[in-house]
Amino acid sequence: MKQTSGIDALLEALRQSGVDVGSGGNPFSGNSSGDGGSDGESSGGGNKPPRVEVSFGDKMATWGKKAIIIAIIAIVVIAAVAYWWFHPPINIHSTDTWMFVAIFILLPLFLFFWMRSMAYKKGTGKYEYNEKKAKTFKIVSYLPVLVVLVGVIGAVASLSFFPGNAEKYASILKTTDDVFAEDIKEVDYNQIPVIDRDSAVLLGNRTMGSIPEYVSQFEISPLYSQINYQGSPVRVSPLGYADLFKWLANREQGIPAYALVNMTTQDAEIVRLGDNPIRYSQSEPLARNIDRHVQLKYPFYMFDQFAFEIDDDGKPWWICPVQDRTIGLFGGKTIQRVVMCDATTGECTDLSVDEVPQWVDRVYPADLLVEQYNWYGAYKDGWINSWLGQQGVVQTTPGTNGQLGYNYIAKDDDVWVYSGVTSATADNSIVGFVLVNQRTAESHFYEVAGATEDSAMRSAEGQVQHLGYNATFPLLINISGQPTYFMALKDNAGLVKMFAMLDIQRYQNVAVGNTVEETQQAYKTLLATNGVELSDEGDTSIVTETSGTIERIVTAVVDGNSHFYVKLVDDTNLYDFALPRLMGIVAYAEGDEITFNYLDSDGVCVAEEIIGERVSSEAAAAAAKAANSSSSDEEAQGAAGAAGDAGAAAGADGAAAGTAA
Incomplete structure (x- = not known):
């Protein structure tokens, strides 16, 4: 009696269970016939062993109703726990919602319908072959795919190049053009943040x-x-x-x-x-x-x-x-x-x-406001212009260390997001800056040409390069009507050591100091020395008035600008009158009386404004004599008149000198 090997018994068991293993006998024996001929008649390679594979899809296709119910309950429980833990919003406009639905609803439905279609198509397990049901389940399996397709179409309809969308993006943030000196109040040092x-x-x-x-x-x-x-x-x-x-x-x-x-x-x-x-x-x-x-x-x-x-x-x-x-x-x-x-x-x-x-x-989150302004800057003249001609296309300035380039300022008891605005090519200059209210989204643009925040930081660091301090991202403040960058200078430990102010329009004007007040004083002195006209409304804390007799007056040219340096009698200060802002100084000579406002400084004090008219030394002497004399009122009036005539003549001479200058 022929004994059955273990391999043959295994193949017979697989054959009876419905697995197709071929009809050629033992495929592992190397014999070409089913009768197991002699060893010498075996072919070169013999028959290759069959690959017995049962996929997870085939197993799912054989599930009964009980298994399907258990699977549905498991998916619902997992989805409920996942929803509680990840708590995505139930909103068609949320990408989190679409992702959650795709993973926990659409994908399981697609797999279920597709596997059931395969079961009826192959007649697997308990499901007999039924072409009609196979086709029905196949069609139903496309429904989750159609839902995903709706999401894809909605995403495409959200893009800026979709017809009409560019105008919509540009109109989300309403921005008005304003004048900086009129809208931004003079800085209040009780409200300026000095640290980042x-x-x-x-x-x-x-x-x-x-x-x-x-x-x-x-x-x-x-x-x-x-x-x-x-x-x-x-x-x-x-x-x-x-x-x-x-x-x-x-x-x-x-x-x-x-x-x-x-x-x-x-x-x-x-x-x-x-x-x-x-x-x-x-x-x-x-x-x-x-x-x-x-x-x-x-x-x-x-x-x-x-x-x-x-x-x-x-x-x-x-x-x-x-x-x-x-x-x-x-x-x-x-x-x-x-x-x-x-x-x-x-x-x-x-x-x-x-x-x-x-x-x-x-x-409104600051990142969102910056993004909305960039939509306005890019698409206000249409989508095609935003990437082809780029006429008038602007954007907020890039920041440092991979962060967006913005900061915060306090205005009208609100927090406003500040950012410089540069061209689409993001060069090293700005065309202005934008302020946006974080509570109301009120937005203002101020047209000011100057340096970007990053350039200002590098310029400020250059003033203290021997100390190795690093500048913080600038704040925008108003100093005497001038838009100004304000920065703290920190050491390597992150501690604030000094402060810097930089003229946005003329960023070579950089002043540094150990305190905010000292920095402001040095900054205003620097601006006045360079002929910048300052407005000191509401800020008279460092402006002083003085008067006296001119002991000596000399002229000099500094950085291409004319300056008159004045020394008063019994006064140790030296005063700088910059032209053309204080052109009236050319009417004065040594011995004349003068009254003016100036910015106090440890070095040269910068004159801010000449008060009253020029009075010559002769006219002043005549007026003093008339005031002290016991002569008649007519004589006093005559002396005063003589002083006035002398002053008028001096004024005319000064005007002529100014024209000549």
């Missing part, structure tokens, strides 16, 4: 040492939102749990404080909240996570960057801007509403942008 975000973070983190009981349990969040608080620019950031174990130990008490850094005085403190701690924050991993809490409360809203702010009483809030997409499915992003969430109780208030309280500063 990095320095604020450094100061805030060092302040954690003042609360040793919190140091090992909490750390300061990296948010550091810049806001206006009680009339001063500050950065605020909540504390957060140091890690998961610290959260488990402290979640019942909540987060006890937040950090506050004054950007003007450089004072930093940890503000304790007492009985009203922060319970909803970004460091919460579960239900009290602020992103999850607000999104699940408003499932159909698309939220932008959350901002941490405090109201006028120091109470912490989360400001949650709600996005709107106005072009196609995904284009034309803007802000339509705001949800304000109490950081202590989690109570939320849904408001339109117009209803937001005055103390709220960060409704």
